Amino acid sequence: MPRYCLGSTNAIAFWSGAWATIPENEPARWKDGESRKTFEHVYSLLVDQGALTEPAAIFVPLCGDGKFLQHAHSKGNTVTGCDLVPLAIDRLKRQFQSSFTEHKNAQGSHEYESERVRLVCGDILKLQVREKANLIYDKDAFGAIPVAMRPAYLDKIVEMCQPGTHVFLEVKFKQTDQEHGPPFHFLRADIEKYYGERGFVLVSYNPSVYPLSNSSMNQQGFLFRYP
Numbered sequence: 001m002p003r004y005c006l007g008s009t010n011a012i013a014f015w016s017g018a019w020a021t022i023p024e025n026e027p028a029r030w031k032d033g034e035s036r037k038t039f040e041h042v043y044s045l046l047v048d049q050g051a052l053t054e055p056a057a058i059f060v061p062l063c064g065d066g067k068f069l070q071h072a073h074s075k076g077n078t079v080t081g082c083d084l085v086p087l088a089i090d091r092l093k094r095q096f097q098s099s100f101t102e103h104k105n106a107q108g109s110h111e112y113e114s115e116r117v118r119l120v121c122g123d124i125l126k127l128q129v130r131e132k133a134n135l136i137y138d139k140d141a142f143g144a145i146p147v148a149m150r151p152a153y154l155d156k157i158v159e160m161c162q163p164g165t166h167v168f169l170e171v172k173f174k175q176t177d178q179e180h181g182p183p184f185h186f187l188r189a190d191i192e193k194y195y196g197e198r199g200f201v202l203v204s205y206n207p208s209v210y211p212l213s214n215s216s217m218n219q220q221g222f223l224f225r226y227p
């Protein structure tokens, strides 16, 4: 049996519980191996490869308090993040040297806005697309989505895409405990199938974006382009 099964009714409880156990400024479990250098490197690589032309519209689904959004914003880009848990969004907001306006949208999610920043605290599936993205950075987001939600999640990703949008995706390959999650285990072929079926073209694949302290896992990286 899966360790948990996220339905629409228990996702908030599950993830709020997870966030409540993570002290501020301590790396969350899914940040294992990640450092500022990693995403600065990934960002420069995307610019160097022509996958990203600045200034761009960048979307980070299931962003948590990941520091990539603030980094991308500091380069002049417009950034959008979405996460279910208020604590995660609060911690993320504090990374920006700006004051935010807040409103509740028609879907019942709280939105926080500042210059070139939109942070939505709510279910990704309810996110209203305002601006299509040039780059989507999915860092351990798809790997956190339970099987039943995957088609709807991918539909939302597609909704955020326009011709030429790149999706940089990091998911974990697990040598043990493959049937449990999160993080859910993915083979390279699974990911290529999910994205290939929606028309994405694989630009590059990296079997190990950075080493993880848990040596039974690999952080796989995929760069896809929406046609």
Ligand SMILES: C[S@@+](CC[C@H](N)C(=O)[O-])C[C@H]1O[C@@H](n2cnc3c(N)ncnc32)[C@H](O)[C@@H]1O
Pocket: 011, 015, 016, 030, 031, 061, 062, 063, 064, 065, 066, 082, 083, 084, 085, 088, 122, 123, 124, 125, 138, 139, 140, 141, 144, 182
């Ligand atoms: C594994 S963490 C990854 C966070 C971030 N991308 C990072 O790598 O630091 C997964 C995140 O997804 C959020 N989440 C889970 N289900 C969600 C949903 N349906 N809509 C929005 N956020 C969700 C959780 O609150 C959690 O912060």
